[in-house]
Amino acid sequence: MAMIETRNLTKHYGDEQAVQGIDLTVEEGSIHGFVGPNGAGKSTTMGMLVGNITPTVGEATIGGEPAGTHAARERIGFAPQDPVFYDSMTADQYLKYIGTVAGVEGSVAERVDELLEWLSLADATNQPIGGYSGGMKRRLNLAQAMINDPDLLILDEPTAELDPQGRSAIIDALQRLTEEGKTVFVSSHILAELEQFIETVTVINDGQLLMTGPLEEVWESVETAYIVESTDDDRLGELLATHEAVSRTEPADDGGLTVWTDDPEAFATALPAVAGDAGLGLYSIERAGGLEEAFLEMIDEGGA
């Protein structure tokens, strides 16, 4: 069953077209990456899903309920990109306030304690939020999104401006959420870290949808790059440049040879054969870049 479904979702601000006719489906229980450069329309799309922004045209549903309705918002936890809190409040006070507003069933205090413990904020629970570090604020942002135990979490750049340790803590929390069967719709610039557990992905640029679907389809739709190290990289480059499985070759920045291919399977067979025929030895071969590079390439091809 679809947790998120949009049809021709569009938002105009005057003459500016922030989002243009987005059609996407996110299945229940999946973790869905939402990718695009700054200004692509990710936050506007998320705002429309949450109900904070009214679409100019089109519609979105959350678990079958029209986005923005009370029933839809009961199923959503939203963490905006730049979370702003009431600085003089403590995390405990803030979450109790948000929990009451969100209509948390049962004991709000128990739910708050549980979340503060889970997100390692229990030690700072009585400290004013104004004194929190960026990482602590991000975790508090996640906590407020989860306060009413939503089925769907919409997270806008949850790891932006965090150090590696802070990113790791958020990534761990997201992994645990997916294990609990939550649907997570997440935009992020750190795809290299997310790609391990993203199942489906949507790529947008300039407000337009470039692709949406399973992650494997992304890999299939873009060129794959490999870094190859051999006994003579220049000679290997000349030989591979004319091979049908290879798009192009280029000396790699840190030594070795970068080889782009549209057909990784054919390349895997061709490389040892070409090197063997020429009497060249192969030291190493590894995939270059990751999901992020693949998306950037897709965005470039999409006419960014």
Add this chain to the structure above:
Amino acid sequence: MRITTIYAKTIADLARPKLLVGYFVPLVTFALFFAVGTSNNMLTEGAPLFQQEAELYTVSLFMAYTLGVGMPLQAVCSVFCALTIASESQRGTLRILLSKPIKRWQLYLGTFAGIVSYGLLMGIVGLLVSAVLLYSFADVEAAALGAGVFGSMVGSLAYGLFSITLVTAIGLALAVYTKDRLRTAVGGFVIPVLTFVFITVNLFDLDLYDDFALYLIDPNRHLANVLVFLHETVGAGLPAETQVFMATFAGVYEQPDSPMHVPETLAYSSDFPLVLSVVLLTAVTLVAFVVGLREFSRMDV
């Protein structure tokens, strides 16, 4: 439950020590100045009790209209509107709040009720401060305080509630439309500032006021009409001395032919009936509230 949570949060937001000091220090200073000035000029030494009561009523009403539940309170309610919805909208805290399953009208109404009731509480304190200062500086009998000071409080509080509701309805609508603290506060200041300007115009009895029918756009006149209406309806009614004062200050009554022969009751000014002002300002309040709520229900955050 959700409305009461928003209501309590609004009051907690407004109960800032700096804001209270910033409001009450100038208020008490002016009230002290007025109490000393009016006790010397408006109260007759050695007058009989009924005259003391009437004079005290006039002074109390003057202090309530200009200070306790008057322009300063209206101005501070505009600031409250700026500090609540406009501030939340401008800072971004509203984005999280509105993503929760709370109905927007609950948030709007909770905030509205919080501002009005906290403003009313400040108005009560302002009136009590004025009463204490008057008693301290006026050479009157304690027996005159009941009818003279406390007798005017019910009507003045009803007026305070009315004017706070009006300003808050307009202020919150401005907050929703501008999403900006400064523009909300400045926009909300229009009513108290215009009231002050038109008090001056009335005191100088300028011809242009009648020639151009400025009473139609004079908030001082309409608010004074409401003040008199409420005092006549839920209060104890106005003594003749107070009616003369309201005639001079806001043109609510026709001036007596001679200041030496003031009748028991003055005739209301014929140009704009009291009830019409009540209806007009009530309509403005309702329209501002509905427009603000409607826009808040569909605004993007």
